[in-house]
Amino acid sequence: MRATSLGTNRPTFLSVYALVVFAFLYLPIAVLILYSFNRSGVGGFPPKHFTLSWYSQLFADTAIWDSVLNSLLVAVGAVVLSLTFGLLAALALDRATFPGKSVFRRLVLLPLILPGIITGLSLLMFAVFAGVQLSLLTVFLGHGTALISVATTELFAGLQKMDRAQEEASLDLGATPWQTFWRITLPNLRLSLIAAGLLIFTLSMDEIVVTIFLIGRDNTLPQEIWSRLRIGITPEINAISTLIFAVSVILILVWYRIRTRTIGKQAQELLERP
Amino acid sequence: MYSRAYKFVVSLPPLLWVAIFLLVPYALMLAHSFWLVREGVIIHHWNLQNYSKLFHNPVYVEVLFRSVRIAVTVTFLSLLLGYPLAYYMSFHAGPRKDILYQLVIIPLWVSYLVRGYAWKTILGSEGVLNGFLQYLHITKEPVSFLLYSPFAVVLMLTHIYTPFVFLPLYASLEHIPRNLVEASHDLGASPCTTFLRVILPLSLPGLLAGATFAFVLSLGDFLAPILVGGPSSIMIANIVQSLFGTAYDWPLGAAISVCILLLTVTLLYLTERLEKRWSF
Numbered sequence: 001m002r003a004t005s006l007g008t009n010r011p012t013f014l015s016v017y018a019l020v021v022f023a024f025l026y027l028p029i030a031v032l033i034l035y036s037f038n039r040s041g042v043g044g045f046p047p048k049h050f051t052l053s054w055y056s057q058l059f060a061d062t063a064i065w066d067s068v069l070n071s072l073l074v075a076v077g078a079v080v081l082s083l084t085f086g087l088l089a090a091l092a093l094d095r096a097t098f099p100g101k102s103v104f105r106r107l108v109l110l111p112l113i114l115p116g117i118i119t120g121l122s123l124l125m126f127a128v129f130a131g132v133q134l135s136l137l138t139v140f141l142g143h144g145t146a147l148i149s150v151a152t153t154e155l156f157a158g159l160q161k162m163d164r165a166q167e168e169a170s171l172d173l174g175a176t177p178w179q180t181f182w183r184i185t186l187p188n189l190r191l192s193l194i195a196a197g198l199l200i201f202t203l204s205m206d207e208i209v210v211t212i213f214l215i216g217r218d219n220t221l222p223q224e225i226w227s228r229l230r231i232g233i234t235p236e237i238n239a240i241s242t243l244i245f246a247v248s249v250i251l252i253l254v255w256y257r258i259r260t261r262t263i264g265k266q267a268q269e270l271l272e273r274p
Numbered sequence: 275m276y277s278r279a280y281k282f283v284v285s286l287p288p289l290l291w292v293a294i295f296l297l298v299p300y301a302l303m304l305a306h307s308f309w310l311v312r313e314g315v316i317i318h319h320w321n322l323q324n325y326s327k328l329f330h331n332p333v334y335v336e337v338l339f340r341s342v343r344i345a346v347t348v349t350f351l352s353l354l355l356g357y358p359l360a361y362y363m364s365f366h367a368g369p370r371k372d373i374l375y376q377l378v379i380i381p382l383w384v385s386y387l388v389r390g391y392a393w394k395t396i397l398g399s400e401g402v403l404n405g406f407l408q409y410l411h412i413t414k415e416p417v418s419f420l421l422y423s424p425f426a427v428v429l430m431l432t433h434i435y436t437p438f439v440f441l442p443l444y445a446s447l448e449h450i451p452r453n454l455v456e457a458s459h460d461l462g463a464s465p466c467t468t469f470l471r472v473i474l475p476l477s478l479p480g481l482l483a484g485a486t487f488a489f490v491l492s493l494g495d496f497l498a499p500i501l502v503g504g505p506s507s508i509m510i511a512n513i514v515q516s517l518f519g520t521a522y523d524w525p526l527g528a529a530i531s532v533c534i535l536l537l538t539v540t541l542l543y544l545t546e547r548l549e550k551r552w553s554f
Contacts, residue, residue: 025378043402045408110296252380
């Protein structure tokens with residue numbers, strides 16, 4: 001059978017190559033985590049003397065935790081802003097026709113495709129033009145606006161997969177568009193909304209390129225790390241990065257739990273149908 | 275099925291928001307590129323001086339070429355790493371496919387800055403790699419050319435964009451109907467011919483999407499040169515950044531940005547056309 005030769009036979013060369021690529025992808029992450037526990041700091045080989053002192057130093061560093069708080073504020077705000085406008089934009093692209101629709105679609109997606117410096121500088125010029133002082137508010141508006149692109153892409157895909165019959169039935173049976181939206185459209189988009197929300201949250205927590213141009217006095221976490229990196233290397237950054245990595249991995253796992261649970265529930269509902 | 279009012283209500287807010295917070299800023303960028311700065315004040319006098327300055331200054335042209343060279347290398351290397359990986363996973367990984375896919379995604383969740391920092395700690399003259407080489411007695415003195423060179427920038431950007439190149443590639447390989455591949459085998463084509471005549475052409479849309487993304491984003495990068503590149507690998511976006519910062523010439527910086535923007539949009543337009551032609 002030809003089919004088996006496609007599915008199970010693994011050419012050794014390709015397997016080794018794939019392994020090397022994975023090693024390349026994970027090497028910096030492994031080094032980062034490993035040296036966050038190294039007493040003599042970053043660099044040198046092999047790492048010796050396990051220590052948690054960089055972590056205790058990190059926990060005592062109030063500037064870092066202030067910046068974490070700022071980043072959380074900005075990220076939560078950005079998620080709300082971009083999901084709101086992204087949902088409406090996805091609905092508009094999916095269901096409405098208006099002049100300039102294709103221009104609108106491209107414009108929404110531009111921040112995703114353009115180098116961040118262009119979006120960042122454009123927004124900086126806009127802030128100066130509008131006479132707004134740079135602060136966390138401008139960072140939040142920047143993140144929220146740039147990430148509408150991500151929300152729109154995810155939610156538009158969700159809408160395309162959605163079964164229109166339910167909405168049609170709801171409208172035919174006399175529900176108002178408003179009721180239909182809250183009871184049919186939104187619940188059906190739940191998974192896409194969670195996925196987009198998680199993605200936007202992490203992207204905003206990480207964002208540096210747009211942030212650099214819009215930041216005021218209060219730093220976000222990446223901005224704080226950036227300003228420290230310019231002074232020199234400190235294992236505290238390994239420690240905070242390791243923590244962020246752990247949180248990211250937990251978020252991914254949470255997402256898989258939600259998804260498999262919903263898929264499981266959906267399958268069960270399907271089975272229990274009369 | 276949806277009423278006019280419904281369509282109006284869902285379209286108007288995002289249209290307004292995007293017009294105010296994206297269209298106006300990008301338009302301001304374009305407008306600035308035709309203005310001037312004199313004695314630290316931006317003068318709203320329309321002219322083309324910035325653009326002619328740009329193309330007549332050999333420094334800018336040189337840096338632009340270097341940026342394109344770095345971006346092309348990064349794109350090529352990302353494809354070189356990403357394509358065989360995607361091919362292996364799509365055709366030969368069997369049931370381990372899903373877990374391997376997740377393993378490619380996870381590095382994407384590690385912040386750009388942090389990954390750049392990690393490379394810095396690896397490549398530095400007192401870094402991990404040098405420590406490793408001396409530990410094995412391969413070198414006696416620290417090797418100093420690793421960090422602060424275009425090589426380091428290419429390495430860091432390749433590390434960042436390989437997963438980005440992988441994703442659309444893998445998606446397009448997964449979409450290839452398996453019976454086409456089997457038909458090619460059954461009709462006597464060697465695995466190599468099958469790859470070149472069936473799989474590669476059908477994966478071109480994904481290849482193109484990934485390559486464009488990697489090229490555009492590495493072309494406009496300015497953090498990697500600061501973080502690991504040093505003065506010898508200044509890229510075009512670094513010039514823009516300094517023009518908007520200490521050098522204070524927003525109009526000239528805007529003109530360079532507009533050039534990057536035009537290059538990007540043209541490239542996207544071309545790839546979109548090609549993808550349409552090649553998709554099946």
